[in-house]
Amino acid sequence: MSQPASDALPALPLTPRLAQRLAWIAPGWAPRDLPPAQRRQAEFQAGRQLAAQLLAALDAPVTQVGVAADRSPVWPEGFVGSISHSRRLVAVAVARRRDVRAVGIDIEAIAEDHAVEAIESVCMRPEERGVDTGGLTRAEFATLLFSAKEAFYKCMQPLTRIAFDFPDVSITRIDPARQCLELRLLRAATAEFGPGHRFQCGYRRAQGHVYTALEIGH
Template identity: 40%
Template sequence: MIEEILPPEVASAEAFEDDRDGRLFSEEEAAVAGAVPARRREFTTVRHCARAALGDLGIPAFPLPPGAQRAPRWPAGVVGSMTHCAGYRAAAVARTSRVHSVGIDAERDEPLPEGVLEMIGLPEERAMVDRLAARQPATSWDRLLFSCKEAVYKVFFPLARRMIGFDAVRVDIGGGGRFGARFLVPPPTAAGRAVHRVTGRWLGRDGLLLTAVALC
């Protein structure tokens, strides 16, 4: 599924259930020492997805322990993103010679808990969610807004190396499974140029909402 919303420069892999016999590198083992079994399984499976995607780029198995803000530490010359939610794991990677940054996110297609939309959505975004829900109530547009912002953050952080809040980005969800996002804070830079806006794609299917941004 995730490959449908990623450009050809990006390799990806996904799983719909966990690999209960999966193995980790020692550096990864240390990151989940003492974790509950469910957390260990999702951690392991998403890294197996990442190694499969790296293999498509011709890169051998490589340890991917979490680094700053728990973002995975990728091999030199590679950018990537991982995501997981109930019933879904995925990873996407690309060479830095082709893609500056990539971010993916997966969520269940279910409404956000009460009060969360007010925390993560700007007034204009909340109005947009209301309009979209009135036209197509079958999609959890509030959850999709959250997912778009997560994917955008995953693109932003490796470039800027700083955290931002949900109010730092304004998202516009358009037709045809596309969305745009404008930074309301000092933007990141890529190849020496400021990136004020990014575009992405989204997909809703089988109870899932997937979002992806690739900055090429």
């Protein structure tokens, strides 16, 4: 059973150096019908299964993705990747380490109105309130803000071993035509990535979700 055509999903904003896939967790998936623990396990398994498929497509000798103490993925030797899921969708991006140094992806259901203020209080810096959002609603911008910083963390933490927090990076510009935003690092991380370093993060909106992706090349 496949999803209807109206449920078509966008490609993640990544270069062809990466293998990627964005999919519904399962046809007819109804997460509200499951206990939280069982739902989280189903989401986790969907991500690992999709990652194994992409690793196999890249001829990886090992397709199993391990789990670190913080439950982040541990990729097979020679590969980098990122996994994200909402309650309905799962996304994976994988690349050979010789092609891509690091990648971070994130998918988020657009926040409901009652949750927007809480998101802003956690992850929005004062200067980000003045960013031209290019027509995004307040809920869409709050979701994009959260998602982009999550993608940044997933990309940069394995590369730098720094535990970044939401205030450590700021959105400085959004380009709706290119579906890209600029992130500026505000803290010292490594000799390569210090205060003022700028990153480009792609984004998409579809099916009530925001999708963000950040990759670091050689």
